[in-house]
Amino acid sequence: GSEMCIRDRLLTALVLTGVGLPIYLYADPRLLLGLLFVLMCFACREYAVIFSHKGKLWLWGICFLVIFLCIDHYWPVVLWLSIISVMFRVAMMYWYQPQALGSREIVSLGVFSLYDLSVFAVSCIGLYAEDKILLLWAVLAIIAIDVCGYFGGRYFGRVKIIPKVSPNKTLEGYVFGLLGLLVVSFIFLIDHEISILILTLVMLLVYLLAVIGDLSVSYLKRVLSVKDTGTILPGHGGIVDRLDSWIYVLPLI
Numbered sequence: 001g002s003e004m005c006i007r008d009r010l011l012t013a014l015v016l017t018g019v020g021l022p023i024y025l026y027a028d029p030r031l032l033l034g035l036l037f038v039l040m041c042f043a044c045r046e047y048a049v050i051f052s053h054k055g056k057l058w059l060w061g062i063c064f065l066v067i068f069l070c071i072d073h074y075w076p077v078v079l080w081l082s083i084i085s086v087m088f089r090v091a092m093m094y095w096y097q098p099q100a101l102g103s104r105e106i107v108s109l110g111v112f113s114l115y116d117l118s119v120f121a122v123s124c125i126g127l128y129a130e131d132k133i134l135l136l137w138a139v140l141a142i143i144a145i146d147v148c149g150y151f152g153g154r155y156f157g158r159v160k161i162i163p164k165v166s167p168n169k170t171l172e173g174y175v176f177g178l179l180g181l182l183v184v185s186f187i188f189l190i191d192h193e194i195s196i197l198i199l200t201l202v203m204l205l206v207y208l209l210a211v212i213g214d215l216s217v218s219y220l221k222r223v224l225s226v227k228d229t230g231t232i233l234p235g236h237g238g239i240v241d242r243l244d245s246w247i248y249v250l251p252l253i
Contacts, residue, residue, distance in 0.1 A: 152176020
């Protein structure tokens with residue numbers, strides 16, 4: 001039932017935090033790179049399965065690798081393409097019912113999904129090399145939005161926001177998510193000399209992109225008529241389910 005789902009969700013989150021945080025802070029960077037590679041393999045597999053291309057998993061992997069290797073050499077173009085990707089997702093959610101999409105639109109969603117995943121992987125590597133603490137703040141900020149939004153919406157949610165994309169998302173859940181982000185950002189402000197104005201602008205962008213990422217994956221699942229992108233994480237679903245907001249936020253940071 002729902003209580004078991006919550007228990008599984010919390011237990012999975014605790015295990016991931018307990019194992020992941022020490023590895024992130026103290027492990028050799030090569031180990032982290034290897035773990036990122038494994039995560040991306042799982043994510044590519046999930047995309048291949050939900051897009052009914054399970055037999056062509058190798059093709060998804062090759063496409064991911066090609067995009068991944070090219071990104072660093074064409075970064076200005078990559079940023080523009082990322083903006084286009086976000087605008088494309090928002091436009092699709094606004095104008096098209098999930099059931100109304102044709103094969104051409106679904107292929108476009110698959111291409112952009114693979115592209116966004118590649119940009120996310122490169123961004124993780126670059127941000128880790130440049131500022132480990134900033135990357136940790138971004139991850140904690142997204143987790144705060146997700147956790148506070150989930151429980152706020154579950155126990156206090158009344159006003160539905162966008163039922164055709166995600167029936168369970170409520171205004172109250174989004175407000176709680178924003179409050180969670182404010183708490184994490186305040187803690188970050190205590191430890192770092194940063195302008196409140198700059199932090200506020202970054203925080204608003206992080207929140208906006210986190211919401212778009214979450215809704216984009218929800219929309220994709222409704223288009224493809226699947227409940228979750230995978231089953232590897234009890235209570236959460238798949239790797240893509242868990243990284244939905246991260247994929248959009250980390251390239252910004």
